[in-house]
Amino acid sequence: MPGMWWVVGVVVLAAIFSAYLGWTAQRVERLHTRAQSAERALDAHLMRRAAAAAVVAEQAETVELYAAARLALDAEPGERESAENDLTRQLQAVTLDPADPAARTLIATSRRVVLARQVHTDLVRDALSARRRVFVRLLRLARRYPRPEYFDIVEPVLPELPPLPSPLVVPTPAPPAEPPLPAPAR
Amino acid sequence: MRIGIVSPYSFDVPGGVQNHIMDLAEAMLELGHEVSVLAPADDDADVPAYVVSAGRAVPLPYNGSVARISFGPISTARVRRWLKQGEFDVLHVHEPFSPSLSFLAVVSARGPVVATFHTAMTRSRALAGLQNFLQPVMEKITARIAVSELARKVQVEHLGGGAVEIPNGVAVRKFASAAPLPGWPGDGGTLGFLGRFTEPRKGFPLLRTAYVTLAQERPGLRLLVAGPGDRDELYDDIPKELHDRVEFLGLVSEPDKARMLRSVDVYVAPNTGGESFGMILTEAMAAGATIAASDLDAFRRVLDGGRAGALFPNGDQASLTRLLGELLDDPARRAELASCARLAVGAFDWPSVANRVLEVYATAIEATDGRVFDDEWS
Numbered sequence: 001m002p003g004m005w006w007v008v009g010v011v012v013l014a015a016i017f018s019a020y021l022g023w024t025a026q027r028v029e030r031l032h033t034r035a036q037s038a039e040r041a042l043d044a045h046l047m048r049r050a051a052a053a054a055v056v057a058e059q060a061e062t063v064e065l066y067a068a069a070r071l072a073l074d075a076e077p078g079e080r081e082s083a084e085n086d087l088t089r090q091l092q093a094v095t096l097d098p099a100d101p102a103a104r105t106l107i108a109t110s111r112r113v114v115l116a117r118q119v120h121t122d123l124v125r126d127a128l129s130a131r132r133r134v135f136v137r138l139l140r141l142a143r144r145y146p147r148p149e150y151f152d153i154v155e156p157v158l159p160e161l162p163p164l165p166s167p168l169v170v171p172t173p174a175p176p177a178e179p180p181l182p183a184p185a186r
Numbered sequence: 187m188r189i190g191i192v193s194p195y196s197f198d199v200p201g202g203v204q205n206h207i208m209d210l211a212e213a214m215l216e217l218g219h220e221v222s223v224l225a226p227a228d229d230d231a232d233v234p235a236y237v238v239s240a241g242r243a244v245p246l247p248y249n250g251s252v253a254r255i256s257f258g259p260i261s262t263a264r265v266r267r268w269l270k271q272g273e274f275d276v277l278h279v280h281e282p283f284s285p286s287l288s289f290l291a292v293v294s295a296r297g298p299v300v301a302t303f304h305t306a307m308t309r310s311r312a313l314a315g316l317q318n319f320l321q322p323v324m325e326k327i328t329a330r331i332a333v334s335e336l337a338r339k340v341q342v343e344h345l346g347g348g349a350v351e352i353p354n355g356v357a358v359r360k361f362a363s364a365a366p367l368p369g370w371p372g373d374g375g376t377l378g379f380l381g382r383f384t385e386p387r388k389g390f391p392l393l394r395t396a397y398v399t400l401a402q403e404r405p406g407l408r409l410l411v412a413g414p415g416d417r418d419e420l421y422d423d424i425p426k427e428l429h430d431r432v433e434f435l436g437l438v439s440e441p442d443k444a445r446m447l448r449s450v451d452v453y454v455a456p457n458t459g460g461e462s463f464g465m466i467l468t469e470a471m472a473a474g475a476t477i478a479a480s481d482l483d484a485f486r487r488v489l490d491g492g493r494a495g496a497l498f499p500n501g502d503q504a505s506l507t508r509l510l511g512e513l514l515d516d517p518a519r520r521a522e523l524a525s526c527a528r529l530a531v532g533a534f535d536w537p538s539v540a541n542r543v544l545e546v547y548a549t550a551i552e553a554t555d556g557r558v559f560d561d562e563w564s
Binding site: 037115122 | 545549
């Protein structure tokens, strides 16, 4: 009976299609959750950079840098990007003392900001491209999630300080064995 | 942190990616992390304790050379079991877009995935054509690392994703502590070269001409050459009377490479182009050699703008000859350059490179579940 095969064909196609939709919905959810996590992480690292900058500014008594750090810490969401850009500009203008632990912390937090921003940008791009897919738009699969947004700041990179003398030249104590870490979520 | 690393290539055959993975794994272990490396290997192969075998590797022509890789349903099952048993905090795959264990691991993975790109793939256009197909796989990668500016460019332009540039590390201690070959460098001065001397962009003819000129006035000056190539081809272009002052080691193992670099007064890198990073320079720096190199961008960067090694204009025969003569006559300047090099190479030492990789791990974990680490990682 040709009619029955036709029905079987439609049922199989419908099953494949709904599996595809289920998979796409999961993918949309995963991408949006990740973009949100990346945003929280970026926010935290920006805060830490501003705090580290405030410490350096207090020590060196540079008023402009301290003000920029405070503004970045207190900025409203709409002003955040320009406040962070100001802070980056101030930071790129100061000369840091390689021997000062606060300066090293500042460089390290800046490096983390660069990484967090890079990953955030990538994940936002992935989430946005998933939102543009035909079925995602037609069936509004992304309606439950706020639209992720790029955090548009200049590359917050600071020049690396010259390396401290390597152990070959001056013996230095070994680094602490295991950095304390929260237990991994499983 | 529990780190799972996937190597696409078998450790049976030495190679840049494999060396990188082993050095990285050892650096991470030394920093107190738990590391497991999944790699294709025969079950009875002699591999380090942290390596888990994913079955036999089969030779497959890929990207212009023959790679020994594992691919297929059995490999997939082994990858899944390894991932399940490992309970890794972060999965670090290398070259994920080769048909390899790395690709299988990315497809099977949940959670934070970091990918390292080593080669600037020549077939990137084909890859770009597959982009739609690869997109769901790409999405699983949380953070990307490129080992050179060139690899990063390919990543950004053809695959549409950012990448952090973290250079290859060098095991400074291994190179600094190697014993020079017996009888070298000797009193008369020794010039050294490592690489495929027949390859034009390595610039060996420049060094050969310079050596022949300098050797006329300096009766003790010797030349030490290592690398793949035919012995006769090397000696053919050198005057007969100099033959016993030129030593050819052929292709050398990693430990012998370190010893060779420790055996020279001046290491010469006359490359005329095609270098994206200059790994050999960092190794020579670690070995404490004085370096004379052409002023390629990559070399200039590694040599700290010329402070950690003397630069000469790319391809300029007369300048190279003059520079080598000056360096040979001036032990104080050589020592000064070598000590600057030893300091500058610290940035490429594995512990510091591993710390930068750890920062990327942390970033990937944060972006996957929103946890933020308090630790500085450096």
